[in-house]
Amino acid sequence: MSILKKSSTVRFLAQTIFLLLCSAMTVWASGPKDPSPHGTNIFAPASTPAKSIADLSVLVLVITGIIFVVVFVLLVYSVVKFRGRAKDAGREPAQVYGSTQIELAWTIIPILIVVVLFLATARVIHAIQDAPEPAGAVQVTVIGHQYWWEFRYPKLGIVTANELHIPVSDPGHPTPTFLQLLSADTDHSFWVPELAGKTDLIPNHPNRMWMDPQRTGIFLGQCAQYCGTQHAKMLLRVSVDGPQDFAVWVRAQQGPAVEDAGAIAGRRVFESNACMNCHAVAGTAADGRFGPDLTHLMSRVTIAAGAAKNTHDNLRLWIQDPSAIKPGSLMPAMKLSDTDLDAVVSYMETLR
Amino acid sequence: MSSNAITLPGTQIQARPWVDELHQWLTTVDHKRLGILYILSALLFLAIGGVEALIIRIQLMHSHNNFVSPEVFNRMFTMHGTTMIFFVAMPVLFGFANYLVPLMIGARDMAFPRLNAFSFWLSFLGGLLLYFSFLGGSGLYGAGSAPDVGWWSYAPLGARAFSPGHSSDYWTLAVLVSGFGSIGTAINIIATILCLRCPGMKLNRMPLLVWMNLVMAGMVLFAVTPLSAAQIMLLIDRYLGGHFFDTQAGGSAVLWMHFFWIFGHPEVYILIIPCFAFMSEIIPVFSRKPIFGYPVMVAATVCIAFVSMSVWAHHMFTIGMNSYANSFFTLTTMAVGVPTGIKIFNWIGTMWGGRIQFKTPMLFSIGFLFQFLIAGLTGIMIAASPFDWQLSLSYFVVAHFHYVIVGGILFALFAAFYYWYPKMTGRMLSERLGKWHFWLFLIGFHLTFDVMHIPGILGMPRRIYTYEPGRGWDTLNLIITIGAFIQALAILVFLANLVISYFKGDRAGNDPWDAWTLEWSISSPPPAYNFATVPTVASRRPLWDLKHPEDPDSRYE
Structure with missing residues (x-):
């Protein structure tokens, strides 16, 4: 200043x-x-x-x-x-009209x-x-959905959800992240207060914002524009990684889903139910786009856009009855038998 | 100046049966009765909107609270906002305008009495439609009941794809119908002021209240019409296959935002300018001095009206406008601060050198000045668009506009209630209850809305039905909720005062405050015809001239 x-x-x-x-x-x-x-x-x-x-x-x-x-x-x-005093009672002050x-x-x-x-x-x-986008910038397309975030890295070929990973930016050698903001349904707003001001995600109205975090760590935020029933639980986690950590994360995300022979039963349940209509698992028949990409589900710390920790019990509860965690969520209760439910959860747990 | 009522020999006024009395009220075209009807309907909706606010506050008292479901919470904040703006603030201000403008300009009624009645019943019908949504909103789909799309119903959330059933149709119709009522009343106020002033009342002798209501009515015509147009477009989208705001078919969500806020921001001034009007009448009387800088006050009001028509997109700093647009709306928004600041200085200038009497109306007026100053300064903060990228859509903004609407508008309204209630009913409101009301409300207000700025700075967005623990928001929200209940208590004291004083209050007489405008020259309550003989005025303070024939204002104007 x-x-x-x-x-x-x-x-x-x-x-x-x-x-x-x-x-x-x-x-x-x-x-x-x-x-x-x-x-x-x-x-x-x-x-x-x-x-x-x-x-x-x-x-x-x-x-x-x-x-x-x-x-x-x-x-x-x-x-x-100029408070009125008893001795002035009955007398009017000087009448001044202006100056x-x-x-x-x-x-x-x-x-x-x-x-x-x-x-x-x-x-x-x-x-x-009006900051220009430098050559070394990381590009991410953020797509707002009722009530979760889709993150696509067009240059890196990564698709993930709810937890954004970006590299730390050294002021001497800046690697800022430029976000393109889109919406699949209603208006949302991307707000991580310690990294940048908020910008709305509006259908038919692409927006742009950028950030160049200078500290590593997890930065929290959430959707700031009212987007429907579960606006409150559309949380954001931005993981700012050191250069090495970021490279490791990128490589892991670029790979196809882990194929675990032990989870074949669960995979069959997943692929023979409506799960695959909405969710994608790279390298399998599941290529739905309505819900988060699950290829590397276990690399995420939370599920349901940050509404719950990514634990075995929470995963099971979420698949059985999403409204128990997030009433109004668009994921339907799958009404699976206990056997199928356990199988599908074990399958999810192999998607590292 | 004529204060004697017409007495017809041989007639005796008898108590009529209550059915007749009710019939008289329902079919009245008298501006005073319609004014009171406006005010009563606003008080009814104030109580309802207040209960909705308390439900919101209980739910947010601590993190992960389960007092109400997310669906109910979303309905509550939608209904609270819509109710308070369209069915409390607008009607109550129209009510006072209706009651006071003809009296202050020496007229016997509004220019179009039947239009006046029609407008009131339209806006009341709008309120009933809004609340009928609890019964009829689910439609054939069984979806929703009351609207839950927020009081600005951003596209495409209000489209049928995202809001099935009829819930948001009731919102649309309620706003549309009451909007027609507002336009009718605005036309009426303008026509009354321009055509029905008594002899001698030139434009530059009108009381400031009349001037400011003239400006307000003009703004209603410019601001409410685009909103009505947008509501009709939304209905076309929802029922006739239109695509104005239907983003899935190429419509524009941003178009809706522009339509809404080109209404929405002038609306704030539509609400606050009549409150400036109250202040400009009450502060002089209780300071025992004429308003400081009358011509500047008029000019500042007109200036606010013009500039406030070009600031709407400051509600849209986060939608990704380019840097030129953001700069322009930053400049215009900050510029509104200049005429507004002039007003605050002029009110202080009025008190300066006066003999201030701390009656309840003056207490609320001083509260208004203090809170409106802070509201204006937080307004400057969010006018700086980069600052707004952080604060917009957060609890800071919620605190800011409640500072304007509660700390400013509601405080000014309470001052107006205490000041003109004697004229309307013939009885004084109790000063003792009035002081309880003032201090309780002041404490509750500051507990709630001072603290509410902080969660916004700490990243808490508005319109969330719950939040995660560990963000540092819990204690703050608990304090805010406690403050809300203290305010609710103060409102109960106020309502009790209105009722008790109506039956047991001291007799007011014609002129309890030793005031200077024409309404105090006639009996309280005034007769149906207002003035037995139409008065003639020679200055801005006709009653001052009457009381001080040795030193009349007319000598200086």
């Missing part, structure tokens, strides 16, 4: 208020002491777009804070100083403030929205 640099007082104020805010935030944000995942605090940015937004926010907070203090003091002063000079002052000063705020804002808008 060049405006901040010009005045050390303003800078000091900015830092003080920012620190106060941050400490307040951390107090509130401190849930269970889990080193990962990261929280969802917009004032704890880990990527350039989120960082420039946080910086701009501090400038806006400082200016509005000063306006607040000035007007608040005027208001309190006039209420206290052109004062009116001009409190018109022109706000106009100047608006100009400053607007210029600072326009710079950040341009810097974030």
Whole structure:
């Protein structure tokens, strides 16, 4: 913020208020002491777009804070100083109708403030929205579905769901991720607060956003645009991996599904029921597109778009009765026999 | 100035049977009775919308709560928003406009009394249609009951593919029908103000309340018509095979957003400008000074009306507009802050040097000034579009607009209730209950809506029926819920005050506040014909001139 640099007082104020805010935030944000995942605090940015937004926010907070203090003091002063007293009863105060000079002052000063705020804002808008896509960028197509996320990496040939993996970006050698945002049904919004502001996924209206995380770890977020019954449980996990980890993950995802002879019964149940109409498992007959790709299901930490941990019991419950975990989910209860259910769950558990 | 009522010799007023009385109310074309009907219907829907808010707050009290199902929760926030905007805020403000505008300009009724009645019954019918959805919404499909698509019903969620049954049809029809009512009343207000002013009441002598309602009515014509058009297009989509918003057949979801928000943002000013009007009448009277800078107040109001027509897309910063559009709407939105700021300064300028009397209407007015200041400043924050990319669709925005609507509009309305109730009923509202109401509501309000900003900053999106533990949102949401119940308690005190004071309140007399506008020159409640002889005015404060013949305002204007 060049405006901040010009005045050390303003800078000091900015830092003080920012620190106060941050400490307040951390107090509130401190849930269970889990080193990962990261929280969802917009004032704890880990990527350039989120960082420039946080910086701009501090400038806006400082200016509005000063306006607040000035007007608040005027208001309190006039209420206290000019309160009616018993000795004045029956007498009217001097009748003042206005003052052109004062009116001009409190018109022109706000106009100047608006100009400053607007210029600072326009710079950040341009810097974030019009950033060119460098050659080394990772491209991901994000497709919003009721109520889950599909992630496709067109250059890498990967299809996955709900848990986005992207590489950490070293400022000296940036590898940002550029997302193309599409929707298969209603409007959604991709929001991972510590990585970037949100952008909507709208059918027939492709959008774009980018992020260049500078810290590894899990970043949480969720759908921010109301998209239907289970909008609340359309959660997002972004795993920011180191370069090696990311390469390993890419290789693993590119492979076909593991074929495990021990799970052949479950695979048969999967392929002879409606499962395969909606779900795909690469290298098999299942190529449905309505639900998440299950080729590497066990590489994901959660199921049902983050609504539950990916454990044996949860998987079983989910297949048996999705509404027990996520009422309103579009996955139907499959009404399988216990034997079939166990078989299908064992099959799922081989899809690493 | 004439305060004597016409007395016809030989007639005696007898108590009529209640059926006759009811019939009189249902068939009335009197602007005062219609105004009261508007206000009563708004109070009814306020209670219903308030219960819906409490259900929402109980569900969000802690993470993974199971008080209501997701379907019910989604219906509650849809109904709460739709009810509060279309069937509480609009009617209650129209009610006050209906009641006060003719009295303040020395007219005997609105310009079109029958249109007035028609408009009221249309908007009331709209409210009934909305709530009939609980019974009729499932249609033949057994799908849904009340609408659950959100109060802005974004396309394509409102399309038949995603909203089968009739639930969102009731939403569409309710908004459409009440919209026709709003347009009718707006035309009526404009015609009344332009044509029925008493002798001497030039435009620049009109009370600010009248000026601001004129501007508000003009804005209704420009803002509600596109919304009505969009609702008709949506009906065509749903029943006649149209594809305006049907994205699966090439329609545009973004088109709906533009239609909705070119209504939706001016709507905020349609609601707040009449509240500015209340402030511009109440603050001077309780500061014992004329409004500071009358011409500037009028100019600022007109300026807000124009600029607010070009800010709608700030509700759409996250939809992927290009950087030029985002910059433009950032600039226009911030620019609205200038005339709005001028108003706040002028109200403070009015209090400055006055002798402020802290009666309940003035307490609510000071509350309004404080909260509206904060609401304006958080508005500047979300006007900065990159900041909004984080805050939009989060609880920060929910806190912001409740600060405007509850902290601003509702506080101003309470001030108006305490100020004009004596004129409407002939009885004073109890000051003691009024102060309980004020302090309880103030505490509840700040507990709820100050705290509500923080979960937004911590990444909590709006419209979620539940949330994951461990995000740092639980304690905050519990505090918010407690505040909501304190507000509900305050509303009960208010309703009790309305009822008790109607029977037992002190007699008001013609002019309990020693005020200056024409409505205080006649009896409380005013006779059906308002003015026995049409008054003539010579200044902006006709009653001041009357009370201070040695130093009349007319000398300075």
